Amino acid sequence: MELESMYQEVILDHYRHPHHKGLREPFDAQVHHVNPVCGDEVTLRVALKGAGGEPAVADVSYDALGCSISQASVSVLTDVLIGRPVSEAMEIASAFTELMHSRGRAEPDEDVLGDAVAFTGVARYPARVKCALLGWMAWKDATARALAGQDREQG
């Protein structure tokens, strides 16, 4: 079966034992994203810290309902992004998005993506790409809002 190449052990581990799960204080922005096909949803919070002028990802916390791919993906995200400067995190998110749209033909860079390379096999299943990206899209959205300070107006 090809299943193992899609559901890498890393993915199943994160699915069964998600990291950084739960919504935490403090946070600078919170978003709620939905996959319109299946109703999978994620509520995601971002807290930033200004380290020497360069903002960095202080915390990412979340609550999510969904399939193994969407759950594992957001869990991996927190491992990979927390602690990074925002600019670097954005680059990783872009690399991940690109990887997911590669149809499985891209050579992922493990130095950049860390555990997220495990999702390379998912990219061969276009219908699942949205699952893998759900949390990442939410993170990008929340971070953009946090940076724009929009959260303050929206409460």
Add this chain to the structure above:
Amino acid sequence: MELESMYQEVILDHYRHPHHKGLREPFDAQVHHVNPVCGDEVTLRVALKGAGGEPAVADVSYDALGCSISQASVSVLTDVLIGRPVSEAMEIASAFTELMHSRGRAEPDEDVLGDAVAFTGVARYPARVKCALLGWMAWKDATARALAGQDREQG
């Protein structure tokens, strides 16, 4: 050419020299019918007379814009229907309608239809059936209105 079988001499004669053309007084009902495909139109008036209880077609007058088939058909109509008891005229109109929907496969009854049998060939051309029926539909409509006395309310 097959044209001659469609455009019978009778049809071309009526087209070039239409009978009973022009709008006349008195009349009991007037209608205006249009062929939505080509804009052909006919304004048609019916005058009835009550001959011993049985109403009859006293006059049919009209003004028409259209192709040879629609023009000739309304001209033939006046020849065939004027003077008949309404019930008989309605039967003739039904027979003509049926003939036109026969796809040219019907055996028309010349005793009933008179010159209108000349349109048998037209029935093989579905797109022209509407042309041939334009005046007849108008006549049926006008006669129904005349019978219902609707004209009085509508002026």
Add this chain to the structure above:
Amino acid sequence: MSLDVAAVRADFPVLARRARGGHPLVYLDSGATAQKPLAVLDAERDFYLRHNAAAHRGAHLLSEEATDAYEGARARVAAFIGADPGEIVFTRNATEAANLIAYSVGNAATSGPSGGRPAGPAAERLAVGPGDEILVTELEHHANLVPWQQLCLRAGARLRWFPVTAEGRVDLSGIGALVTERTKVVAVTGQSNVTGAMPPVAAIAAAAHAAGALAVVDGAQLVPHHSVSVRETGADLLFFSSHKMLGPTGIGVLWGRREVLEALPPFITGGSVIEVVRMEGSTFLPPPQRFEAGVPAAAQAVGLAAACDYLDAVGLDAIAEHERALTERALEALTAIPGVRVLGPLTTERRGGAVSFTVDGVHPHDVGQVLDELGIAVRTGHHCAWPLHRALGVQASTRASFYLYNTAEEVDALADGIRTAQKFFGAG
């Protein structure tokens, strides 16, 4: 009456293809769209190769032939559901047909059926405006729900609905309070695409009529699978899609009782629907022309007519019985698997062949993925019936749906596949 599945399958070349991992394709997604027999593809191609022209838009030989083919298809579809040809409107799909009705009753406030200003009690009875109510059910496919929500937004009307029972059927207990003199339209599915439930449409239609409301039936899952005589449904309007009944994509059908269609103002306008056009305003033709704007989808109509021929040749009753047997087998097999919950009725009584289920501990997407890897095509998600899923307390489900070409072995493969998924994810 019985059905020779092997003979049927031979008419559907796609069923012989291999799916993922070289597995034979097990197509259990006919509820989304059906496969097409060669006869349908041949009919469509033959039309293009020999008679293609704009139907109703010319007086030359080809356009006569195209018009005959198109109108012949209308008559064929009418016969298929026991209607008159003049009561059949070709639409883009079932969804467009639902929107046609919703927009038309909204338009009735400003437009008469033939154009101009609305007038008379018929127009008033139809027109939907502020204070009026539209009644649907919580089981509806989005196609028979969202257009009504949007109508209510535009018209200032109110949407109400019958709730769903735990068994996935329409709960009619509140019908007395729900159908009132404010109700303008009662729109209900003939067969749920999720639970398979077949609501008593005739009774619902009767209640609608008693209140002076229009009865609309979503026949998208009904017409492909049962012998339907539209008059027996009691409906005023009923719609369905070609692509779910072996026909081409790109065409759907709206049936309406003649008097109802005659009273409805146009929806989509342009060429072919008009009587007279002036810059200042236009008047409209009687139905069905009034509702078919633009060059029609003649080739698709011809393909749909061929699908009707095919279905009638196999026999709708034989098909329904075949599906019933498959559904029964599936219900038995699935309920026997620990951790599997079927979302609809557990018997085949007043129930069609959509079998949706959840698997404890395995998300529907993951169930579907394992099945796909085994060559088994099912649908995962909310199947365009999100409120129904919410009402049943689940976020999403996996759905197997059956048609005339499916076999008992395929049902067994489904059950085996579910067990494989459970094992893979360490559940069950």
Add this chain to the structure above:
Amino acid sequence: MSLDVAAVRADFPVLARRARGGHPLVYLDSGATAQKPLAVLDAERDFYLRHNAAAHRGAHLLSEEATDAYEGARARVAAFIGADPGEIVFTRNATEAANLIAYSVGNAATSGPSGGRPAGPAAERLAVGPGDEILVTELEHHANLVPWQQLCLRAGARLRWFPVTAEGRVDLSGIGALVTERTKVVAVTGQSNVTGAMPPVAAIAAAAHAAGALAVVDGAQLVPHHSVSVRETGADLLFFSSHKMLGPTGIGVLWGRREVLEALPPFITGGSVIEVVRMEGSTFLPPPQRFEAGVPAAAQAVGLAAACDYLDAVGLDAIAEHERALTERALEALTAIPGVRVLGPLTTERRGGAVSFTVDGVHPHDVGQVLDELGIAVRTGHHCAWPLHRALGVQASTRASFYLYNTAEEVDALADGIRTAQKFFGAG
């Protein structure tokens, strides 16, 4: 660049058939609908035979393939007109696309683009209500006229129009008075289906934009015959039909600038267009999904993409030049016949290949009948442009329209046929 007509014709089997009286078919009615090359029919059939499934409605192999085919078709059509794939909405036909726009700007009064209540200056700029004006031309096909009339009826807005010149072109002399701050939409044809006139759409669009109005172009006769880059037209929205450009019936295209599509609320709603659905209300996806409700016409999209491939392989510029030469020949031949009046411009400058004419003393229906008897297929009537005919002082006309597969000999046959008709009816 030149075009090998014989090679092209070999790809269209229908052109080899015999018409009435055993005459070879001379198909001069491509303005109504075009014939289809085998490549288009093969592409559609291949889709059904190998990849048929509901696009965007499943996670299994077939539905992935169907989605890829459908989205690939969208990208192909986008490339054909120099647009981004996200700006392409598949509709039922050009007519439905025009209605989509007309209904959507009407809906903008009560609905925001993603659902909910409308808000913000973008919504206000779009929404059409009482006191607003829609501007069209007297040349329009009913598809780009009647939907606007109906919008005005619903919204209490006012329809205004550019008149037509004696030559059959748009008379722009009054543009200063016609385009005002009340103008919400300016909708104009890219090429008249009757006179062939090609209005200066970029200039009209610029005037519309200066007044803050939307510029809509009916590309139904433009896109099939010229290399079109939508951005150069200046339009905000432009639509056309597949069946007039060698593609299948049952599908059309609406192109819109991204910001414009994003600001427009949904028209037809149901499955596939939604983000979240609750019984209480729904929210909608971004374009193009927002505008494509229901299972899409995937097979037809694939066929249309194949038609784009075919047209690009022959070359749009070569096709335009070929048609220009045929049109020139036709204009010369027809104007040389006493009693024949051509209804459009008499040169090929800013003029496409629709040649409509009247024959003194012979009604268009009778001209068409004689031509049909000679195997020549033309269109007779008002060609869904009744106001234009009225403005030109004629009740109806006969129209010959050309495409890549027509020949100079066919043009000559047309002229001979007209003379035969004159002789038969003793005219001219």
